[in-house]
Amino acid sequence: MTEETAAAQDAIGAFLGSHVDEMVERLSAWVGIPSVSADPERRMDGVRSAHWIAGELRDAGFTTTLLSAGDAITVFAERSGAPGAPTVLVYTHHDVRHAKPEEWSETAPFTPVLRDGRLYGRGASDAKGQALAHVWAQRALAAADGPDAGVHLKLLIDGEEEIGSPHLQGLLEGDPARFACDLVVFSDTLQWEVDSPAPVTTMRGTLTATLTVQGPDRDVHSGAASGVTVNPALVLSRVLAQLHAEDGSIAIPGFYDDVPPLSEERAAELEAVPFDPDDWARRTETRVIVGEEGFTPKERLWVRPAIEVISLLAGDPEGIERSVIPREAMASLSIRTVTGQRNHDVADLLRAFVADVMPSEATYRLEVDEDIAQEPYASPPGPMRDALERALARGYGHAVQGRMGNAGGGPAELLSRELAAPVIFLGTGLPEDHWHASDESIDLRMLVRGAATLAHLWRELAAAS
Structure with a gap:
């Protein structure tokens, strides 16, 4: 049996595959809320966005709390898992970047449309799609293994990420017991290719x-x-x-x-990630590759x-x-x-x-x-990162190839420092998703495979405990 066949027959994959239309419908409804945190006139849209995802989480079995963060709302949700399982905190966000409607050709920014296997709209990939993947991962795991399966799960869905999360540290310091965990899963990142999963292990x-x-x-x-x-x-x-x-x-x-100089181990991890310069330029629409001489494009992106x-x-x-x-x-x-x-x-x-x-x-x-x-962050090697790689192989139906980095930034180091917990990265975006640019979209295969990977990760971590 091939890996792809095994993934197709998996109960988690089967559940998600049968609910793709509903996933698209729900994500479309959320994308239609213009939760632009940088625009004061959109403040109430940010509030509506927070209430929307809180409702989805409650429907999936979570208890939710809305936390004030300046003029924005951060959503906190939690649910219990299997006895003795670790506690995992997921970080992602529901605010989005400003959009220039005159530059969008597929649809208006907050009028989602499904076309050729992609859902277009601001926030579809960055990061409402990633957040909603967690909702469906929990639904799939409960359908496959029962309502008490998996890890003890906490979700922190930031309402200010796109403006630098100025109140995040205060939230963490103000109520450390609420956010206490054994592991942080950071879900505001990219995957390399739809058929080439590679775990992110560093963030600039x-x-x-x-x-x-x-x-x-x-x-x-x-x-x-x-x-x-x-x-x-x-x-x-x-x-x-x-x-x-x-x-x-x-x-x-x-x-x-x-x-620091590039270690032989890290160089080998990057080399194992498949890379074609012409394909990269086509997918990202950057036309040509430039940068620091003496380093490969992957090194320039992730370790320089x-x-x-x-x-x-x-x-x-x-x-x-x-x-x-x-x-x-x-x-x-x-x-x-x-x-x-x-x-x-x-x-x-x-x-x-x-x-x-x-x-x-x-x-x-x-x-x-x-x-x-x-600050930059590097995930420590160990059993939790190993569990992520096994989950990626199951969720995508393809063996992991190398270990990549995240070229952008995020509050991973802050979360690790404040919560005294390691951070691993798992996102559902792709370089061609046009984050922060016109015609942002998400590949529906990434939405489904990302949710499947998360469900398998909760299985892996609970079993390891």
Whole structure:
């Protein structure tokens, strides 16, 4: 019997396969709620989103509590499992990113539509689909093994993840008994390919900064003052250009001092993950692969740090041009750190670099948001990670190939530190799902296989105990 045949005959897979239409219907209803945490006008939509998923969880046998987190609502849910089983806390989120409707071609952002095996809509993959997979995993496990099967399960569904989870630490510190657990499963991540499961074992950290350069006291006529006035757009572009060397490496002095060399074991894990450059460019629509010389694309994504410019603003980017030298120019930076680096140290290095390269005639302001910075994290090897790999093979019907990383960030290190528990990663997204971009969608196969993997993981962990 092949692995695929065994998976098809599994009671968990059979249950989920028979409920795909209902899964799509329920996820569509949730995606239709525009829970954009960054938009104050959407605050009540965030509240409605929290109430919606709380209702689904209660229907699946959980007890739920709605926790205030600033202007948002975090959903907490729990249910008991088999006697003696470990307690697992799942972290995911129900808030979503802002969407620009004019850039969406498949559907309007909050009007979900099913097309060619994908459900389109903001949040379908990041991360409402991932959260709903836990609901259906529990339903499938209860149908297959009984209502008391599996682990003691707690779900923490954040309402502020897309704005950096500014109140998460306070929630954890304010009620440690509520969130106490033996293991954290972080469900806000990607898988590599729909038929090539690879466990995520590392997550890069995140540090954001805003650099504003001021020129004249107000916008001035480009002809009247051209040639004798500090142009902040030019100054900013020169500073940004110096962030990277010609070989693609980050040129900030000392930036790599705490980056450990790649171990032979980790190199072998990454090498085992199947990678085709043309397929990657096609799936992600990035056209070409660039970056730091001397490292493979997978190494650049998962074990090397990066700095990206994510927004630039100066002059008249929209509307009718006024032909002026702008008063100021602004750039937002996203810095991805790796295990070994600490965000506070990286922030200090950035401050020193900008001070050194900024022309003396320019006035600038550098704001580094350390309050919501997220440190990198690596899952420790051991029986819990081994159980995840067995569950992935069962849930996907394919053998695990290598171990990948998560190129983005999240509060994994915070959860591990505050709860004194290891973190493992299990998500249902794919690189081609267009997270944060237009036409976000989820592959229905990932939704079903992700839920199956979770159900098998709860089985594995309960049996191991």
